[in-house]
Amino acid sequence: MTHALPAALDAELSSLLGADGWRTDAAARRAHGEDDSRQWALPDAVAVPRDPGQVVAIVRACRAHRVPLVARGAGTGTAAAAVPFAGGVVVSFARMDRILDIRPGDRCAVVEPGVLNGDLQQALQPHGLFWPPDPSSAERCTIGGNLACNAGGPRAVKYGATRDNVLGLVAVTGAGELIRCGGPWTKDATGYDLTHLIVGSEGTLALVVEATLRLAPRPQAQAGLRMFYRDAAAAAAAVSRLMRQPQVPAMLEFMDASAIALLRRNGTEVPEAGAMLLVEADGDHETLPYALQALADAAAGEGLLSLDVAADGAARDRLWAARRALSPALRSIAPGKINEDVVVPVSRIPDLVAAMEALSAESALPIVVFGHAGNGNLHVNIMYRPDDAGENARAHAALPRLFECVLALEGTLSGEHGIGVAKRDWMARAFDAPTLAAMRAVKSALDPDGILNPGKVLPPL
Amino acid sequence: MTHALPAALDAELSSLLGADGWRTDAAARRAHGEDDSRQWALPDAVAVPRDPGQVVAIVRACRAHRVPLVARGAGTGTAAAAVPFAGGVVVSFARMDRILDIRPGDRCAVVEPGVLNGDLQQALQPHGLFWPPDPSSAERCTIGGNLACNAGGPRAVKYGATRDNVLGLVAVTGAGELIRCGGPWTKDATGYDLTHLIVGSEGTLALVVEATLRLAPRPQAQAGLRMFYRDAAAAAAAVSRLMRQPQVPAMLEFMDASAIALLRRNGTEVPEAGAMLLVEADGDHETLPYALQALADAAAGEGLLSLDVAADGAARDRLWAARRALSPALRSIAPGKINEDVVVPVSRIPDLVAAMEALSAESALPIVVFGHAGNGNLHVNIMYRPDDAGENARAHAALPRLFECVLALEGTLSGEHGIGVAKRDWMARAFDAPTLAAMRAVKSALDPDGILNPGKVLPPL
Structure with a gap:
């Protein structure tokens, strides 16, 4: 399996990055060609830089030869953004995986793109903080991938998705220039907002080499509600009501009639209904019951069939079991x-x-x-x-x-x-x-x- | 006072916009040349479009003649962004001032740029909603100006500034093209985020002709705390603690020793201290006391001299009187x-x-x-x-x-x-x-x- 890169580029990057940083062997190329879209294409080489300076050198060298570059986190994307259909060089951030700084007093963390979302959350726990984006792949996906795709998750309804939780970036543009935008502050009217432009651009505008992330205080406790409705219209009207009152839900998930029917067929104990909503509230032990009551009040209305309250963690886990059972159940269809x-x-x-x-x-x-x-x-x-x-x-x-x-x-x-x-x-x-x-x-x-x-x-x- | 515009441009825009939409008289030009920076420059003409199509036509005509365009809201900016130092055409949005839609179920409003911030807030009140940006000029400034400057205000600490509260824009680029980005939704991983790039660009990238704004549910009640500290370091440590716990303050304002001394000299009843913090909490009647307690706990610590609680609106107004007294007091120095x-x-x-x-x-x-x-x-x-x-x-x-x-x-x-x-x-x-x-x-x-x-x-x- 020979690659199609210009020899001069191969030599330059091989010399710059060394044997473990510049891979043109078949195994490395195969391992960096797919993502969770189940699509696949073979890159000509895999670059594994150790620092921003190496990323700059890689981009400049590729630019000189007009060779495509595809940034890669953990390959958990589902839209094939990380698949190198045009060949060229996959840039893996596997060795730029350090948490550079956690600044509790400024409620931010500075990370390299290869840090796993789940590893960051663990590192933040002792500080009573968390980073809001919670894609279902959190244990496996990288912050860089989250930034590239503007990843979300259920918590986004209260805390925002990735774009809402990034304060600053250091990135290498396609021109091979290292740029610095934003920083460890939460309010900014200084120049153009390149930070949020680059988030969600899927590696097509710049390669992120460092990010300053906005952190949120970890709530003391969670509690939940599960509601069944006659139909989707009744559930959607409840969603509007839930979102219009000041106790913002920390999660607000929907399931349609076919999802409910599927769960019933698979033995999950849920009633017959036209739609289901799962709501989570988070906060202090003292205030959580009030928040839950406000959410229950908003959930009530035309078409509500039943409402279950989960006041503590164990009860909440039981209510959310239905949501967790859904993906495996889908495979049974x-x-x-x-x-x-x-x-x-x-x-x-x-x-x-x-x-x-x-x-x-x-x-x-x-x-x-x-x-x-x-x-x-x-x-x-x-x-x-x-x-x-x-x-x-x-x-x-x-x-x-x-x-x-x-x-x-x-x-x-x-x-x-x-x-x-x-x-x-x-x-x-x-x-x-x-x-x-x-x-x-x-x-x-x-x-x-x-x-x-x-x-x-x-x-x- | 003659203007320096090409005759063809003058004729074209005069015919397009009519006498009340195309002003080259001295009075109109003088009235549109300054803002709250107290800087001043004379435009060659003032265009007052009625709709996005007219804005497109104005930009295209000016582009053809390489004539500068300066967008203008209410002229309350303090950095001279609206002052036409290069002459050319000031585009006033005074006649594009309609609230096009309020969608409580989608928690958003669609507005033209000339709507006053305060007028929008009034229109939202019956729906139990508000738009978070609260610059001190709210009664006089336009949404378009807020968008241009990424305006903030004290509430930004909980609710974000303008950029955080915009879902979509319709805008005319300098190429004279009408673009549409974002929309009535709160989560988006579809293409480049031009919306938030244009916010804060001070009319240098595009002229906003319509905005879809994210609204927030109006809290039932407010309560406040006022703390005096030995010095700024003690107050800043308290700010970090206040921001690290989950009861996010709705406002968190600081005053240094010279501000406190100034208030004392001007007869405002405040104690001698090295720094002051004003905190506001908002929420439900039931939960507000708990939130206030959590904030008071976080405010307590090394260097705290005194803490006053304002559990209701009237007491809160008294505490905030010190903040309001400050700007007039400054003029006395x-x-x-x-x-x-x-x-x-x-x-x-x-x-x-x-x-x-x-x-x-x-x-x-x-x-x-x-x-x-x-x-x-x-x-x-x-x-x-x-x-x-x-x-x-x-x-x-x-x-x-x-x-x-x-x-x-x-x-x-x-x-x-x-x-x-x-x-x-x-x-x-x-x-x-x-x-x-x-x-x-x-x-x-x-x-x-x-x-x-x-x-x-x-x-x-």
Whole structure:
């Protein structure tokens, strides 16, 4: 397996990075070609820099040879943003994995991109702090990957997603320049906000080499509520009410009728219902009961069938068991799953759910909808057997119908997974031509030769 | 008073906008040339568009003739961002002042840029919602100005500043293209975040013609605490403690020893002390006492001299009277004031205050420090008599010392006022050359001919 890199580049980076920092062997290349999208492509080499200076050198060398660069965290992305379809060099941040500073007095931490989300959370625990983004891959995914994809999770409804919890970045642009934006402060009206522009750009504008993260105080305790509703409309109306009162829920998750039916078929003890909401409150022991009462009051209304309270951790774990049982249960329906994390305005959740019911009937495929209702960020799962040609075709034909529906409901393509290549060709539907042109102009400004993760996020012209 | 615009441009925009939408008379030009920086320059014309289409036409026409455009809200900015030093056309949004939609179920509002912040708050009140940015000019300033400068205010410590409370924008770039970014949703991993890039860019990247604003539920009640400390170090340590516990204060304001001494001299009843903190909590009637207790616990510690509780609104108004008395009291020291809203990490507040005490002694000028301590966003007021040549010179010589000090303390130039021209030449100190170059590249991407508010934010090359 020979690589296609210019010999001069190979020699330069091999000499710069050494044998363990510059890998062109088949094993390393194979190991850095896929992510959780289950797509795959072979890079020509894997660079494993140790510090920002090496990242600058890598980008400059690749730029000189017009060789593509794909940044890689832990490869847990689901939109194929880390898959090197254009070949070139994968830059792994596996050796830039230090927590550089934890500053409790300034409520921030400074990290390298290769730090695992879960490792950071552990390091913050003794300080009574946490970093809010909580993707389900938290134990395995890196902060750099979270930054690239603007990762979220259920806690985003109260604490925000990654973009909302980053104060500053040091990054290397596609021009090979090290830039520093933001810093250890929480209010800033000084120049252009490049920090939040780079977050969520999936490695197409710059490679993050250091991040200053906003931390939140760890609440003393959690408590939960679980509600069943007659239908999705009643549940969505409750979501609006829950989000309009000042006791912001720390999580607010939705499950549609097909998810509930699936759980029942799989032996999870839940009643028959048209929709379920799971709510979590966090706070002090003294105030939590009041918060829970305010949330229960907001949850009550037309179409509420039942409400369970979990006042302590153990009871809460029981209530949340239904949510945890869902992903394994999904696998029992069909081995194949198209899972899209679309976003609609909260008021349009019932329309989305109704449209998916219709689409399921029309496609003769199970479609299960659940997710982060407080943000209108729902995971739509189209279930199919990949080895059944008919189901395969119908599943992939249903996908554009989903995106059309989401855009018609004033929603957007992704809330926390990102675009990668998976949703890239829908960008021209989500944005009009002038807006896409503005994005392309910004891309050219920071990556003039288009070497950073080419073919991702923006559709080809 | 003749203007210097090309006759073709004058004719085109006059015909497009009509007599009340295209003003080249002396009165209109004079009225649109200044802002609260007390700087002044004469535009060649004032355009007052009625809709986004007219804004597009104005930008395209000006671009064709390479004529500068300066967007203008209510002229309450303090950094001269709205002053048309390069002449050209001031675009007033006075006739684009409609609240287009209030969507309580989606917790957002859609507004034109000319809406006054205070008018929006009034319209939201019946819905139990508010828009968090609360600059002291709220009754007079426009949402468009808030967006341009990333305006803040005391509530930002809990609710964020303007950038944190904008979900989407419709804007006209310097290329004359209407772009649409973000929308009525609160979680987004779809393409580049142009929304938050445009916020705070002071009209140099695009003119906002419509904004979708994130709203917050209005809390039932407020309560407050006022603490006096031995010195700024003790108060700053308390700020760190207050910010590290989960009962996030809704305001957290600081006053230094010179501010306290000034209030005492002016007859406000406050004790002798080295520093003061004002804390506000908001929430439900039931939980507010607990929140207040948690905040009082965090406020207690080494160097605390006294703590007053204001459990209800009237008592709270009495405690906050000291803060309100401060601005008028400042005028009693000296008629001239250089007021900079610098930012330092919370842990460096004592260093900033100590440095300002030293600078005051050295400059033989009163320097009063107060502001939004929870964000490390402090207003440093250098007081002087403008007609005293020595004081004037010493005050202006003290200013660079302040910025040097802030940057040495890992801080930044502005937290909520913006850069305009007032702090523009310090940008090259706040950012290194590659970062400034990246900002310039982004500027060129969205405003290729440099017609939008030239000379603002970025220092000349």
